[in-house]
Structure formats: C-alpha cells, structure tokens
Amino acid sequence: MSALGHVGTAVEPGAAPPPSTEPVAGARRRRLLPYLLLLPGGAWLTLFFAVPALQLFATSLYDPSGSLAEGYAMTWRLANYADAVAAYWPHFFRSFLYSGIATAACLLLGYPLAYAIAQKAGRWKNLLLVAVIAPFFTSFLVRTLAWKTILSDNGWLVGVLRDLHILAPGGRLLATPFAVVAGLTYNFLPFMVLPLYASLEKLDGRLLEAANDLYANPVRTFARVTLPLSMPGVVAGTLLTFIPAAGDYINAELLGTPNQYMIGNVIDSAFLVRLDYPQAAALSFLLMAAILAMVFVYVRRAGTEEVL
C-alpha cells in the first residue's frame, strides 16, 4: 500500500541510448515500444473505467421520467442533482460522519500497532505484518457476518457489558451506529496500518535518541519528531481508509438497520431495486465528486503533495 505514494512520482527511466548510434528502424521501435506496452492495459482502463465515469455523468442528466425498458431522454437535467441532495442529504451526512469516525478510530488503533511493528518487533516484524493482513485471507462478508455473532444480543460481549453496567439491561450493540462504525473500523484497519508501517519503518532511531539527549520528554519527542516524520503514512492511511469506508454499504446493511443506512445503500437500491438510473447516477457522481474534493483539500492542508 505504501506503493500508492509512488504512483505520481515519476520513476526516472533507464537512459535510452542516443538515437543517432542506432539504425533508424531500431530507434523507431524503441520509441513505439512504451506505447505498445501501455496500449492493452490503458485501453482496458479507458474503456471500462474512464468511459463509464463519463457515461455515469451523462446518465445523471437524463430525464428521470424515462425507464430502463423505454430508454431515457438526454435533457441535461441538472435538477436531478438538487433532487438527489434534497432527498438523501442525511445519508450523505451519515456516510461522511461514520467513515470519518471510523478513520479516526483506525488512526488511533493503527498508529501504536504500526509503531510497535516498525520499531519494537525486531525479528518478529514479518510475522506481525502477515498477522495485519491476515483478515484479508478470508472473505470480507464472512468476517462481517462473524461480527454479527460477536455483537449479538445473546453473545458474551453484550453480556459482559451489561454486567458491567456499561450497557443498560435491555441495551444492544447490534443494529446501532456503534456496530456500523466498529465494523467499518475493523474492515479498513489494515489499510491504515500498512502505510503507517511503511513510513515508521524508515524512521531513524537515532533521531529519537537525539531528541532524548536534548531533554525532550516522550510526548514532545512524539509530537515534534515521530509524528511529523510519519505524516506521509498518516495521509496515505487516512485516504485509503476514508475513501472505501465512505462508499461502503455492507457494514450498514449487515450490522445496522435502515436507520444507519449510508449513501452506498441508497445508490445500490436506486440502481438495482428502484431502477431509477438518473437519480442513482447523480448520487454516485456526487459521492465521487465529494470524495475527490475532500481528498484534494485534505492533501493540500496536510502539505504532502507526494501522495497524489
């Protein structure tokens, strides 16, 4: 995941020999080669990622009075967006609230873990890294359903919390915002830990010693040395957690109720159940635009352009 940081930073290509020393045909082949290598993958991404995004935008402006069977008329109806926001702003709000809380929780949980692995684990480092990605070894849905058992009303967790009076006698965990946020936190935690680990691993231990020698206490050392140096990891990790969490609807569906539904649930049912394509497309496009705008502002604020 740390590799995400390198996506935008051009890797210097191996120096190509000057064309004059080569036969003309060979030089032309050299010039064309990168395009030939890029063509199949680039065409696939253009055709099945970029074109669909444009098609989605076009669909969002169709006249909603049409239907899938009869076809839609393109009327450049921007009002679809206003209608979508008016009808579903609570779901947008909830999505960003839940995923924001989950991202903060991932940072609080993931930082100590990444730090422990990078700086304290010694020869157990690789084993612990495997342990971090271990949840990916089994199915996302099956894991989320396991949470349903863990949080269930008859489960030991609810029992313990009720005995400790943290939860009222009839109180529940399942079907609450807490369950949805906890599920999101759990499912995206590895995406936070891996980039954090990548930047904390590069941290030079001598800098921490130097801070100590200069009479900085541990809190100050963390705030002035460790944290600033790990900022690229923090930025990459929060993005990798927040983006998929904001669009997720599996946790809200399996661990929550319609009262916890997020914007993903609405888009899913608009496309697949209500078959209201123009509105569904408007919602989907809004989600993408909102996330891209947030990412842009966030990356600007965090001051690490390197990530994009």
Add this chain to the structure above:
Amino acid sequence: MAYRFGRWLADRWILVIGLLVLAYLFLPIVMVVALSFNKPSGRLSYDLNKFTLDNWLHPCAAGDMCTAVGRSLRIGLVATVIATVLGTLMAFALVRHRFRGRAATNLLIFLPMATPEVVMGSSLLALFVAGQVPLGFWTIVIAHVMFCVSFVVVTVKARLAGLDPRLEEAAMDLYASEWQTFRRVTLPLVLPGIVAAALLSFSLSFDDFIITNFNSGSTVTFPMYVWGAAQRGIPPQVNVIGTAMFAVSFLIVVGGQVTAWRQRRRLL
C-alpha cells in the same frame, strides 16, 4: 533508574497496545473458525450452539454454495491472468521507458484505486446498460480486471524500480542480446513482484462483492451467495469456506516467506 523503568514501560506499553489491536483484528477470524464447527439452533441464529463436524464433512450440503465457489475461482483465475499481463506490461513501460503522456497514464492508474467501489460498479453498469451488454460471467471478468490492473502496476513497479540496473548492464556487457537479458536476468528478478501482484489480484477478485453485485446479472459468485444467504439465514458451511480460504492463504504467504528466506541464505 526511574527513567530507565519509565522507558522500559513505554516500550512494552506500545507493544501491549499493538498486540491488543491485533487481537481485535483476529477476533472475527477466530469466530469464523468457531462457527465452522457450530451446529446452529435455527436457520436465522448466528449464536454458538453445539460442536459438530458435519459442516466440514458435508461442505456442499448448503444449496448452490459450491457452484458459486467454483464460479468465483474461475472468474478469479481468468481476471488474474489478464490483469497480471496488462499490469506488468504497463509497469515495464512506466519504469523502463521515457514517453509522452506519463502523467496522464499515472492518473488513469491511480484513479481506480481512489474511487469508491460503489461508484465504479454503478458506472460500469450504466455503460453495460447503455450498450445493452448482457450481464454475466464476462461482465464480471471485465469489471474485476479493471480494478485489479492498478494494483498489479503498483506492485510490479515497486519491484522493478528496486532492481539493480548493473545486473542488466553486466548481462549486456557479456554479449547477451536484449531478449536474452530480459529472459535470463530481468524476468527472474521481477518474478516475485509479478507473483505477488497475481496473488493480490486473485484475492481481490475472489472477495469482491460491491462491484460484482452491480455487474453480475443473475450470475452468483461466492460473495454474492453469502449476501443472498444473509437475508435467508447463513448456512454454517459458509464459515467452512471462510476458514479454508484463510488456511490456504496463510500457507501460501508463509511458504513464500520461507522460500525467500532460504534463497537469501543460499546466496550468502
């Protein structure tokens, strides 16, 4: 002395918290394994009830689950092969060649990783519907290749960029042709990256629900089966598949680590 003790405590304190967080990550996995040996009290009950080996002895007793698993494996294999080839070619172009349009290419590779799945899945559906493409096996493959390619490029690129260029120069100095250099030096050195990218693609494809849900029509993959079953009551055999997936992946990763470790020892 007090300082030393404080330092000692601080060191362990971080490790203890880290291990607690790991425990949180492992809790559902332990539960999946436990549930695979569970005999539920009713169809809609997810609580631990009674120990049984039935689920492991009859994994295919649960409706069409095994058909769905087989279909997911086939889709995963096809999508992995295509995505790995396309992504590896792109990675070579990006690391080894100078060309116009690099920034646009990087953006095209980065954006699918930064777009929520629900947006990618729904936009592809909008395209298929507009083009009247029948949904099924191949639309799922198309979608899976699309979101796997970027991860392949990133993984292979990292490996390629870390390669020592002197090794290839040495081969050329020893009169190896361009093709021989590629075949005997470059490819073997990049292979671990390509294998890692393929494994990543396969696991992404096999586990994908959101994008598949939009583009599958009536074709049922394993995650689609689990989703559908969640409304009707999950058969405990689902957890057998979950546990088996975990065991196989774990063996592959640990096996890979051990092989890498052995090779390193041999070289020293």
